[in-house]
Amino acid sequence: MDDPLARYEPLLDDYAAFRAACDRPLPQVVRVNTLKTSVERADAALEAAPVEHDSVGWHDGLFEIDGKPGNTWPYVHGWLYGQEEVSAIPAAVCDPAPGERVFDPCAAPGSKTTHLAALMDDEGLLVANDSNLGRLSALRSNAERCGLTNVAVTKSDARNFSLKPFPGEFDRAVVDVPCSCEGTVRKNPDALDEWTLDHVEGVASVQKGILDRAIEVTRPGGTVVYSTCTFVPEENEAVLDHALAEYDVALVEYDLPLETRPGVTEWNGEEFDPSVRAAKRVYPHLNDTGGFFCAKLTVGA
Amino acid sequence: MSLRDNDGHQFGRLPATDDEREVAGRPSRASVVDYWAERYGIPRATWEAYSFWERGSGKIWAFRGELDSPARIQGLGIPILRTDGEHWKPRTNAVQRFGRLATDCVIDLSAGEAEAFLAGHDQDLPRWDGDWGYLIVAHELAGEREPVGVGLYLHGELRSQMPKGRQRDL
Ligand SMILES: C[S@@+](CC[C@H](N)C(=O)[O-])C[C@H]1O[C@@H](n2cnc3c(N)ncnc32)[C@H](O)[C@@H]1O
Numbered sequence: 001m002d003d004p005l006a007r008y009e010p011l012l013d014d015y016a017a018f019r020a021a022c023d024r025p026l027p028q029v030v031r032v033n034t035l036k037t038s039v040e041r042a043d044a045a046l047e048a049a050p051v052e053h054d055s056v057g058w059h060d061g062l063f064e065i066d067g068k069p070g071n072t073w074p075y076v077h078g079w080l081y082g083q084e085e086v087s088a089i090p091a092a093v094c095d096p097a098p099g100e101r102v103f104d105p106c107a108a109p110g111s112k113t114t115h116l117a118a119l120m121d122d123e124g125l126l127v128a129n130d131s132n133l134g135r136l137s138a139l140r141s142n143a144e145r146c147g148l149t150n151v152a153v154t155k156s157d158a159r160n161f162s163l164k165p166f167p168g169e170f171d172r173a174v175v176d177v178p179c180s181c182e183g184t185v186r187k188n189p190d191a192l193d194e195w196t197l198d199h200v201e202g203v204a205s206v207q208k209g210i211l212d213r214a215i216e217v218t219r220p221g222g223t224v225v226y227s228t229c230t231f232v233p234e235e236n237e238a239v240l241d242h243a244l245a246e247y248d249v250a251l252v253e254y255d256l257p258l259e260t261r262p263g264v265t266e267w268n269g270e271e272f273d274p275s276v277r278a279a280k281r282v283y284p285h286l287n288d289t290g291g292f293f294c295a296k297l298t299v300g301a
Numbered sequence: 302m303s304l305r306d307n308d309g310h311q312f313g314r315l316p317a318t319d320d321e322r323e324v325a326g327r328p329s330r331a332s333v334v335d336y337w338a339e340r341y342g343i344p345r346a347t348w349e350a351y352s353f354w355e356r357g358s359g360k361i362w363a364f365r366g367e368l369d370s371p372a373r374i375q376g377l378g379i380p381i382l383r384t385d386g387e388h389w390k391p392r393t394n395a396v397q398r399f400g401r402l403a404t405d406c407v408i409d410l411s412a413g414e415a416e417a418f419l420a421g422h423d424q425d426l427p428r429w430d431g432d433w434g435y436l437i438v439a440h441e442l443a444g445e446r447e448p449v450g451v452g453l454y455l456h457g458e459l460r461s462q463m464p465k466g467r468q469r470d471l
Pocket residue numbers: 087105106107108109110111112113129130131132135156157158159176177178179206210
């Protein structure tokens with residue numbers, strides 16, 4: 001398709017602003033790894049480096065910085081993780097407590113894993129899985145640099161994830177699936193070059209399989225967060241609609257101090273379960289970020 | 302009792318003590334805890350919630366928690382120690398994570414020395430009058446002592462052991 005983003009004109013009242021934002025480069029953001037330091041010390045170390053940095057208001061310990069973070073002392077010490085601002089959403093929405101059992105089925109290279117471990121204070125069990133060996137090695141080196149000791153890394157197709165090494169269900173999961181990545185176009189202008197509806201349909205079926213398995217291994221009353229970095233309803237609301245039809249799960253409302261739009265209930269003549277409105281769409285022009293989609297589900301509710 | 306060979310691809314649990322050893326050459330949990338306590342002063346209680354594992358000969362990992370069957374696992378916590386050399390050697394990421402608890406065998410570098418260490422350079426540091434061998438190398442960052450990695454101290458010289466992938470020219 002020549003211009004996949006044109007599909008969203010009917011969804012947006014400020015379509016021109018959306019297109020303009022997609023063409024702007026994205027600021028570099030780092031998240032402070034509170035397993036190894038405090039936000040105050042990381043702030044002081046960036047100041048001393050010196051690296052220009054500004055706090056991103058909605059999330060404690062997120063800084064917009066000038067340039068790349070890799071060549072600084074705080075990065076060397078594993079105090080910082082370079083990521084997109086919106087990548088801080090899923091772990092914050094999942095909100096695990098220390099001591100819980102948490103599943104991260106599509107974990108590499110580890111922005112959500114390291115964030116989850118920090119929220120868990122490195123206590124409890126965090127299972128970080130991915131199917132791609134090369135990306136797993138990036139995940140391992142990020143997890144080790146950040147000092148995560150409660151994480152078990154596995155390699156498997158998350159659709160058939162085996163609980164065998166970890167008897168018992170999970171309390172929470174962050175299902176950050178592979179997707180068509182439309183929302184990363186500000187960081188990576190080629191992101192849309194390969195876009196085809198065939199690819200969308202293929203990846204949507206993988207997404208459904210991964211979400212299904214995550215629901216199956218989460219205990220009744222547990223939380224499953226589903227996220228993508230794409231605007232495609234086939235990969236977002238349609239996947240949720242499938243899970244709502246197949247499993248005893250419910251979408252739940254959650255607070256997020258960012259400007260968002262609700263999940264869409266109609267797309268291309270298809271109607272979705274009205275509760276998908278509880279999911280949140282983050283468009284680039286709303287908060288000057290990348291694009292994102294995030295939904296929170298409760299199992300057996 | 303004959304000892305099994307080490308399977309380099311699988312995580313194997315460390316025996317509690319040397320007497321309970323079933324795999325040739327595998328160190329015991331007690332000896333690992335003792336090593337960190339006796340050489341670096343890291344309290345034994347630090348490891349209470351941890352299980353210790355070996356994957357590949359002499360590569361020791363610490364995992365906060367327990368696991369029944371570690372088959373098909375790619376990583377379990379972080380690598381903390383190598384025990385296959387003549388002397389046991391702490392790993393960089395373990396020193397960064399637990400080194401703040403150390404009271405012995407920690408060498409404090411000035412800003413310039415720390416940058417040279419991080420870049421992978423060896424340097425003459427005759428002022429050190431403590432033990433030779435593997436030291437925890439620290440500097441001051443944001444007002445506190447912060448461990449960077451591992452150095453090998455011999456004959457007045459501190460040899461940087463920063464892994465290639467972690468070396469930086471600041
Ligand atoms: C959006 S990325 C994950 C990003 C990661 N959560 C982070 O925050 O750094 C999606 C990941 O899913 C992995 N993946 C793709 N298909 C998979 C499958 N069937 N099972 C498990 N992982 C899969 C990819 O290798 C990729 O690393």
